[in-house]
Amino acid sequence: MGRLLNPKVLGALFIFALAVYISRTYVSVPLPSIQLPAEPIHLGPLTLPNTFIATLLTDITVLLLAFAATRKLSLVPSGLQNILEMAIEGFYNLTEDIAGHNAAKFFPWVMTIFLMVLISNWWELVPGFDAIGWMESHPGMTHYETRQVFPGLKTLVNEGAYTPTGGHGEEAAEGEHEDATETEAGEHTEEAAGEHAAGLPKNEAGNEVAVLVPFLRAAATDLNFTLALSLISMFMVQYYGVQALGLGYFSKFLNLKGGVMGFFVGVIETISEFAKVLSFSFRLFGNIFGGQVLLFVMAYLVPWLLPVPFYGLELFVGFIQAFVFAMLTLVFFAVAVISHDDHH
Amino acid sequence: MEQLGINLPFLVAQIINFLVIMTLLRMFLYKPMLNMLETRRERIRESLSAAETAKAEAATRNRENEEIIAQARREAQDIIRQAQENAKRQEVDILAQARQEADTVRQRAEGDIAQERQQAMASLRDEVAQLSLAIARKTIGASLVNEQAHSRIVEEILAGGTK
Numbered sequence: 001m002g003r004l005l006n007p008k009v010l011g012a013l014f015i016f017a018l019a020v021y022i023s024r025t026y027v028s029v030p031l032p033s034i035q036l037p038a039e040p041i042h043l044g045p046l047t048l049p050n051t052f053i054a055t056l057l058t059d060i061t062v063l064l065l066a067f068a069a070t071r072k073l074s075l076v077p078s079g080l081q082n083i084l085e086m087a088i089e090g091f092y093n094l095t096e097d098i099a100g101h102n103a104a105k106f107f108p109w110v111m112t113i114f115l116m117v118l119i120s121n122w123w124e125l126v127p128g129f130d131a132i133g134w135m136e137s138h139p140g141m142t143h144y145e146t147r148q149v150f151p152g153l154k155t156l157v158n159e160g161a162y163t164p165t166g167g168h169g170e171e172a173a174e175g176e177h178e179d180a181t182e183t184e185a186g187e188h189t190e191e192a193a194g195e196h197a198a199g200l201p202k203n204e205a206g207n208e209v210a211v212l213v214p215f216l217r218a219a220a221t222d223l224n225f226t227l228a229l230s231l232i233s234m235f236m237v238q239y240y241g242v243q244a245l246g247l248g249y250f251s252k253f254l255n256l257k258g259g260v261m262g263f264f265v266g267v268i269e270t271i272s273e274f275a276k277v278l279s280f281s282f283r284l285f286g287n288i289f290g291g292q293v294l295l296f297v298m299a300y301l302v303p304w305l306l307p308v309p310f311y312g313l314e315l316f317v318g319f320i321q322a323f324v325f326a327m328l329t330l331v332f333f334a335v336a337v338i339s340h341d342d343h344h
Numbered sequence: 345m346e347q348l349g350i351n352l353p354f355l356v357a358q359i360i361n362f363l364v365i366m367t368l369l370r371m372f373l374y375k376p377m378l379n380m381l382e383t384r385r386e387r388i389r390e391s392l393s394a395a396e397t398a399k400a401e402a403a404t405r406n407r408e409n410e411e412i413i414a415q416a417r418r419e420a421q422d423i424i425r426q427a428q429e430n431a432k433r434q435e436v437d438i439l440a441q442a443r444q445e446a447d448t449v450r451q452r453a454e455g456d457i458a459q460e461r462q463q464a465m466a467s468l469r470d471e472v473a474q475l476s477l478a479i480a481r482k483t484i485g486a487s488l489v490n491e492q493a494h495s496r497i498v499e500e501i502l503a504g505g506t507k
C-alpha cells in the first residue's frame with residue numbers, strides 16, 4: 001500500500017487520469033471502420049490506391065537514403081553512411097554465413113526486401129498516415145459528424161454515428177474511411193475538398209456526416225504489396241534452384257525414384273512451395289494490418305498517452321517483420337541451391 | 345480476390361516497382377558501399393600488418409639498445425675496477441719506495457755520523473797526543489831531544505791507554 005502512495009506513482013496516475021478525461025471530453029476520435037482493400041484516391045485524372053502512394057513514398061525515402069549515404073563515401077564513415085554501412089555490412093555478413101559463395105548473388109534481393117519492408121512499415125508510424133484525406137460518403141459504412149476547422153478543412157468527431165443506406169452508387173463499392181487516430185496529440189484534421197464535401201449526407205440531428213479516405217496507408221496493409229514481394233521471393237527461389245541444379249531441381253517436386261513414399265513427399269513439397277507464397281504475404285500483411293488496427297483502437301479509447309507504448313511496439317514489429325521476410329527469403333534461396341540428393 | 349483487395353494491375357505495378365528499386369539500389373547503394381567496405385577491410389589489413397612489422401622492428405631495436413647499454417655498463421665497471429686495482433698497486437709501490445728511501449736516508453745519515461765520529465776521534469786523539477807531548481816537554485824540559493822517539497812513546501802509551 002505504501003508503494004502505491006509513492007508520489008511518483010500518484011503523479012503518474014493523476015496525469016494519466018487527466019489525459020483520459022481531457023481526451024474523452026475535448027478530443028474525440030471516432031473508431032474507424034476497417035476494410036481490407038486499399039482505398040482509391042482520385043488525384044486529378046489519376047486514381048491510385050493509397051497504399052500504392054505510400055509505396056511510392058517508400059521508394060523515394062529509400063532512394064534518398066541511398067543517395068545521401070553514398071554521396072560522398074569516405075573511408076572514415078560518419079552519420080548516415082555509418083548507419084547504412086552497419087546495416088549493409090551486417091546483412092552481407094549474415095548472407096555470407098548462410099549462403100556462402102552465393103552471397104553476392106542473393107544479397108541485393110534480401111537487402112532490398114528488408115529495406116523496402118522496414119521503411120514502409122515505419123512510415124505507418126509517422127503522424128498523418130491514415131489521418132489526412134478526403135471526406136467521402138460510402139453507404140453501409142459508419143459515418144461521423146464533421147466539424148469545420150476553417151474553410152476547406154474539416155475534422156471528424158466521435159459523435160452522431162450514422163450509417164446511410166442508399167446513395168452514391170459509384171462510391172458504394174469502395175466505401176472507406178480511416179481516422180486521425182495516428183497523431184498522438186489527438187489532432188485529427190482531415191482535408192475536405194469542396195467537391196467531395198458538397199455531396200455529404202446529414203444524420204438525424206441534421207449534421208453533416210462523412211467517412212475519411214486517407215491519402216496514405218501503410219504499404220504492407222495492402223495484399224498487393226506483400227503478395228508481390230512473396231511472388232518475387234518464391235520465383236527467385238525456383239530460379240536459383242534451377243540455376244544451381246539444372247532440371248534436377250524439380251526432382252524435389254516430382255520424385256519418381258523414391259517410390260510411393262518419395263512421390264508423396266514430392267507432392268507435399270509442391271504444396272508447401274505454394275503455401276510459402278501465402279504464408280509470406282499473409283504474415284507480413286497480418287502483422288502490419290493488425291498493428292494499424294491496434295493503434296486505431298488505442299487512439300479511439302484514449303487519444304492521449306495510451307497509444308505511446310503501442311507505437312514502440314509497432315516500431316519493433318515493423319523491424320521484426322522486415323527482418324523475418326528477408327531472412328526467410330535468404331534461407332529459402334540457400335536451401336534451393338543445395339542438391340536434394342545430398343541429404344540422403 | 346476482390347474482397348482481399350488483390351488486383352492484377354497493382355500487383356504487377358508493385359512487382360515492377362520492386363525490381364526497379366532493387367536495380368537502382370544495386371547500382372547506387374550496394375555496389376559502392378560494398379566496394380567501400382572491401383577497400384576499408386584491405387586498408388585495415390595493410391595497416392595492421394604494417395603496425396605488426398613496426399612493432400617487431402621496434403622490439404628488435406629495443407633489444408639491441410638494451411644489449412648496448414648492458415655492455416657499456418659492464419665495460420664501465422671493468423674500467424672502474426682496473427682503476428681501483430691500479431690505484432691500490434700504486435699506493436703499495438709508493439709506500440714501499442718511500443719506506444726504502446727513508447731507509448736509505450737514515451743509513452746514509454748513520455754512516456755520516458759514524459764517519460764524523462771517527463774523524464772527530466782521530467783528530468781528538470791527535471790533539472790529545474800533541475797536548476800531552478807539550479805537557480811532557482814542558483815538564484821534562486829539553487831532556488828529551490829525540491822528537492821522533494818521543495812521539496812513538498806517546499803513541500804507544502795512548503794505544504795502551506785505550507786498551
